[in-house]
Amino acid sequence: MNKNLRWRVLTILAVIGLAIWAFYPPAEKVNLGLDLKGGVHLIMRVQTDAALRIETETTVERLAEALSRAGVQYSKLEVTAPTEFVVEGIQNDQAFRQASVEVDTVFTRSPGAGRYTYTMRPLIANQLREEAVTQALQTIERRVNELGVVEPIVARYTAANQILVQLPGVTDVQRAKEIIRSTALLELKIVEMGPFPSQEAAQQAYNNNVPPDLEIVPGSEDLASTGGGTPTTVYYVVRRVAPITGRDLRNARPSLDENSLPAVGFSLNQDGARRFGQLTEQNIGRQLAIILDNRVVSAPVIQSRITDEGQITGSFTQQEAADLSLVLRSGALPAPMDFLEERTVGPSLGAESIRAGVTASVGGLLLVVLFMLFYYRITGLNALTSIVVNLLILLGMMAYLGATMTLPGFAGFILTIGMGVDSNVLIFERIKEEMGTAKGVRAAVNAGFDRVWWTIVDTHVASLIGALLLLNFGTGPIRGFAMTLIIGLASNVFTAVFVSRTMFEMVLSRRAQPQALSI
Amino acid sequence: MQIFKSPNYNFIRWRWHALALSLTVVVAGAVMMATRGLPLGIDFSGGTIVIVQFDEPVTEDQVRRAGTAIPGDVGVQQYGAPEDHEWLIRLPQTEEIEQGASLEQGSQQIVESLQKAGLPSFQVISTEIVGPVIGADLQRRGIYATLAALVAIMLYIAVRFRLSFALGAIAATFHDILVTLAFLTFFGYELSLNVVAAILAITGYSVNDTIVVFDRVRENLRSMRRETLDHVVNVSVNQTLARTVITSGTTFMAVMSLYLFGGEVLRGFAFTMLVGIISGTYSTVFIASAIAIILSQRGRAAAAAAAPARRPEARPGRKARGARAS
Numbered sequence: 001m002n003k004n005l006r007w008r009v010l011t012i013l014a015v016i017g018l019a020i021w022a023f024y025p026p027a028e029k030v031n032l033g034l035d036l037k038g039g040v041h042l043i044m045r046v047q048t049d050a051a052l053r054i055e056t057e058t059t060v061e062r063l064a065e066a067l068s069r070a071g072v073q074y075s076k077l078e079v080t081a082p083t084e085f086v087v088e089g090i091q092n093d094q095a096f097r098q099a100s101v102e103v104d105t106v107f108t109r110s111p112g113a114g115r116y117t118y119t120m121r122p123l124i125a126n127q128l129r130e131e132a133v134t135q136a137l138q139t140i141e142r143r144v145n146e147l148g149v150v151e152p153i154v155a156r157y158t159a160a161n162q163i164l165v166q167l168p169g170v171t172d173v174q175r176a177k178e179i180i181r182s183t184a185l186l187e188l189k190i191v192e193m194g195p196f197p198s199q200e201a202a203q204q205a206y207n208n209n210v211p212p213d214l215e216i217v218p219g220s221e222d223l224a225s226t227g228g229g230t231p232t233t234v235y236y237v238v239r240r241v242a243p244i245t246g247r248d249l250r251n252a253r254p255s256l257d258e259n260s261l262p263a264v265g266f267s268l269n270q271d272g273a274r275r276f277g278q279l280t281e282q283n284i285g286r287q288l289a290i291i292l293d294n295r296v297v298s299a300p301v302i303q304s305r306i307t308d309e310g311q312i313t314g315s316f317t318q319q320e321a322a323d324l325s326l327v328l329r330s331g332a333l334p335a336p337m338d339f340l341e342e343r344t345v346g347p348s349l350g351a352e353s354i355r356a357g358v359t360a361s362v363g364g365l366l367l368v369v370l371f372m373l374f375y376y377r378i379t380g381l382n383a384l385t386s387i388v389v390n391l392l393i394l395l396g397m398m399a400y401l402g403a404t405m406t407l408p409g410f411a412g413f414i415l416t417i418g419m420g421v422d423s424n425v426l427i428f429e430r431i432k433e434e435m436g437t438a439k440g441v442r443a444a445v446n447a448g449f450d451r452v453w454w455t456i457v458d459t460h461v462a463s464l465i466g467a468l469l470l471l472n473f474g475t476g477p478i479r480g481f482a483m484t485l486i487i488g489l490a491s492n493v494f495t496a497v498f499v500s501r502t503m504f505e506m507v508l509s510r511r512a513q514p515q516a517l518s519i
Numbered sequence: 520m521q522i523f524k525s526p527n528y529n530f531i532r533w534r535w536h537a538l539a540l541s542l543t544v545v546v547a548g549a550v551m552m553a554t555r556g557l558p559l560g561i562d563f564s565g566g567t568i569v570i571v572q573f574d575e576p577v578t579e580d581q582v583r584r585a586g587t588a589i590p591g592d593v594g595v596q597q598y599g600a601p602e603d604h605e606w607l608i609r610l611p612q613t614e615e616i617e618q619g620a621s622l623e624q625g626s627q628q629i630v631e632s633l634q635k636a637g638l639p640s641f642q643v644i645s646t647e648i649v650g651p652v653i654g655a656d657l658q659r660r661g662i663y664a665t666l667a668a669l670v671a672i673m674l675y676i677a678v679r680f681r682l683s684f685a686l687g688a689i690a691a692t693f694h695d696i697l698v699t700l701a702f703l704t705f706f707g708y709e710l711s712l713n714v715v716a717a718i719l720a721i722t723g724y725s726v727n728d729t730i731v732v733f734d735r736v737r738e739n740l741r742s743m744r745r746e747t748l749d750h751v752v753n754v755s756v757n758q759t760l761a762r763t764v765i766t767s768g769t770t771f772m773a774v775m776s777l778y779l780f781g782g783e784v785l786r787g788f789a790f791t792m793l794v795g796i797i798s799g800t801y802s803t804v805f806i807a808s809a810i811a812i813i814l815s816q817r818g819r820a821a822a823a824a825a826a827p828a829r830r831p832e833a834r835p836g837r838k839a840r841g842a843r844a845s
Contacts, residue, residue: 035784043653158656173646177623339622341653346644349570352599356782363780364773371769407784408716414777415720415792418770419727425769426731429762432521455734459727462675466668466723470716473664478716485720 005509008502015494016389019396029399031151033406033480036354038347039168040176043340046161051132051335052125053082055106060085061241063103064212070099083120090114132334133161140165142330143179162340173344175323183293183336184327186246188310190279191287191299195219195234202235215240217289219296220314236296238289243279245332248272250308252328254321257313262321264312266328273308281305292324357410364414365391368421376428378518382503383424386495390420393491394484403483412484419463420488423496427452428519441517445504449497456497460489526760531753534809541694541806548701557704560711560787561647563661565612565654567625568647573604575639582606585636589628599783605644608633612651622648661715665696668719672726680733687811688729691802695725698798699791706790713788721795724770728763728803733811735759748815752808760804767800 023029034041056079064077074096075089085107090096093113103109107118120128133156140163141154153166170176192214196202202216210216216235248268255265268276280288280302287299290312297314316324369387373380394416398405431448435441464486471482507517561568579595586593586608594609610625626646633641649657669689677685696718708714735755743751774796778789 045652158660174623338650339648340650342622342646342648344643344646346642348572348642349644353782353784356780356785360777360779360781360785363776367772367776368769371772375765407782408713408788410781411713411716411777411785411788411792414773414781415770418773419724419766421769422727422766425762425765429759429765433758436525451738455731458679458730458734462672462726462730463723465671465675466719466726469664469668469671470719473660473667478712481716481720485723 002509005502005505008498009506012389012499012502016392019392022396023399026395026399030395031402031404032350032354033404033409034166034168034343034350035345035407036350036357036405037168038171038345038350039166040170040173041341041343042165042167042177042180043157043342044163044165044180045338045340046133046136046163046333047335047338048129048132048161049082049335052120052128053079054335055128056083056085056120059103059106063087063100066099066102067096070095072096072099080117083125085118086116087118088115090116129161133163135334136337137163139331139333140180143327146326146330147176147179163337169347171346173342175319177339177342179323179327181337181339182327183333184246184324184330185293185332186249186328187242187291188244188276188279189238189242189289189291190283191289192237192239194236194287195299196237197232197234199235202237205237210237213240214238217291217294217296219289219291219299236287236289236299238291238296242291244268244272244276246328247332248275249328252325254318254325255311257311261313262316262318263314264316264321264325264328266310266312266325268308268310276310277305277307353407357407357413361410361413361417364417368417372421372424376519379428382500383421383428385503386424386500387417387420389499390416390488390491390495393494394487397487397491398484401483401487403487404480405484406480408478408481409484412481412488415485416488416492420492420496422459423452423456423492424500426455427496427500431517432519435517435519442508445501445508445517449501449504453497456493460493464489521761522764523761526757528757528760529753530756530804531749531808531812534805534812537801537805538809541698541802544701545694545697548697548704551704552700555704557700558707558709559658560709560714561609561612561649561654562712563654563658563710565649565651567610567629567649568645569608569626569629569643570598570645571606571608571630571633571641572644573606573639573641576604577606577638579606581636581638582608582633585633585638586629588632588635589625593629612654622650657712661712665715665719665722668722669693672722676726676730676733680737681815683814684733684736684811686814687807687809688726688733690810691729691799691807692722692725694802694806695721695795695798698802699794702794703787703791708787708790711787713785714791717788717791717795720792721799724795725799725802728766728799729807731762732756732759732803732808736808736811748812752812756804756808763800763803767796771796 060077060079067074067077072095073089073091074087077085077087079085087096090113100109103118106124107120110117110119137154137156144152144154144165144167147167147170149167149170151168153164155164156162157164165180167176193205194202196205199216199218203210206214214237216237218233218235220233248271250267250269250272252264252266255263257263284302284304286302288302289296289299290310291297292312297312300313312324365387369380369384372383376383391413394413397403427448430452431444434444434447434451437444439447467482467485467489471479471486579597583593583595586595589610592611594607596607596609598605598607608629610629626643626648630643669692672692673685673689676688699718699721703710703714732752732755735758736752739751739755739758740748743754746754771793774789774792777785778793781789
């Protein structure tokens, strides 16, 4: 064996060793996709319009305040779209413009006088949408982590406002979805009037003219007052602006109320506690509405000044109380969310798929290897080695890159076996052909490899282009397929050319003038 | 051992017949797709699929009757091996499921109606719910991915070989995609994400096959400068025939194993690949070269008119093999 050949053999052995080291033990090193492990895959859309509407509403409230301070008269001021509001019937245009200067940084004002349409600046709107999605992403991440899921994925999905959540091993989909979806917007507001049995009754109490700084919020009747019957929906009139919100929370945890029923206890941060103390002191004897996602959960009467501790009671089960404290701890979502896609794979189906994938891979491998041995005789062993080294490198690279093995990934494996043989066949057929022209075995082998080299480059580059686009455009499991294909193509060049040629040369170097080749 | 002893079939003579045959299959497939419509799986059309496993055997009729309680066009089909008692129940996208909040409504209806129907106890082993937004998005991306792959590969071939070859390879690939779609429609397979992946894999495979022949043509053009392009192409197709058949054979065997043992989830994928491999082999031999020749003759006739006796320069030596032949 000459020196050059020895180096080549050592390189090959080193690559094989590295590959095995990378994926051994496979159960720990190779990531399984949801379709093999079981779990939940969700795609959600953040309703960013809602986040924009909140911004617009806040601006309108602030503008209304500024206008009343400046004494500017107007007949109408209302939000007409998530990024748009209208002011009508302005008496003093000059004064209005002065009072509304601050609005102009965020909104553009339509030209004219007396009546203006304000539209949010596109740059700012985009920025707000972006923030809403980022915040939602972070909030969901916190919630998923609190759920205790191992190796979850929370990431942006293709479209700007979509979020992908993958929870391996989770079987209670409904609960996971509730926890992820709940906006968990907590607000504490003083009840102005109520409860009323219907929305109309609440409006009539104000002669059908509810002041703009008040709003009607539905809620469940207190269980204590009905004596344990089925709670009906009642309506409270509360102030629009909440003095305390979920942002003031320091912590939330499940607890028990005075009747030993599950409840959620919360504590406020310093600033929140100071404001809460003021609020409760000034409103002793009145009802405090605890509003979660625009629904009054309970409305206890304030007995005394409270500072930093509070309790949310209602008809919770223990699980609900625990989940509510979880979502309150992780913070509110900036906007509500839609579910766009949901895929659940049970663990039994996943195990079945693994079995099927392995059977198919081994079956395919056997068929191909048997054929190659039958057709190419001893040279078939060369192809067999190429395939095996190829698969080892494939597994090793996947483990090293942290790529995920999916069911279509198995398909990629099998295609790699099938197409990997292609390069071998290409070379072997060429060698046969060259041997026909009687140049001697050594020359035929050399010519076979040399002539076919650029063909192999061309075919692999073309396939690689297809696979890369698949990886780029594809989603979920398809990416697993593309990934295996790409790694397979790369390692294939190595095995079919470098490994295979080295093997040929090892055989040829044994004899000075080889006369025949079993091919 | 050799399957072909110095083959010398005149493939190029059959090119018009082959084109006619392919056109027939493609047109028949197109008519079928137009009349019956290419069935879209829920990945693209949106909808709900619930797979349940019963503890005891049930008949299709029983499951179907349980499904009648649900409004809409409920599909029921056995899933996997009969002894597993697994059934797939499908609901199409309904108008009401435009809002995400009610996305899971369909799967709940299915589970409830099965529970009420007095069937043996069961577990839900898989649920898939795809909303209309995602369905449309996936459809768009599937088409983009396929087209982008075709254009990129065409550019590569055009740079490495010549434009007429690139067009021939792309025509052959389009042919394979259309034939595969025709067969999918004919055998009632649905277009799912996996099937699109298979179609993309075929794109790569078919081009792969074609490039091997073209590479040989390029090589032969240098040594057979006095011959007509028709002849050179025909010789090249014959020289690579054994390789074409063996490679297709081995890939076919591997994918057949996938079709037989890969389980229900990958069946559509495997079927698509099987059809694509056969079509890809056929198109490599008959379609790609035929179109390359037809286009080259036009180009050559025009070039000959402009500058007579211009021939591709042959560059001897190993290094030249990477350079463009024309």
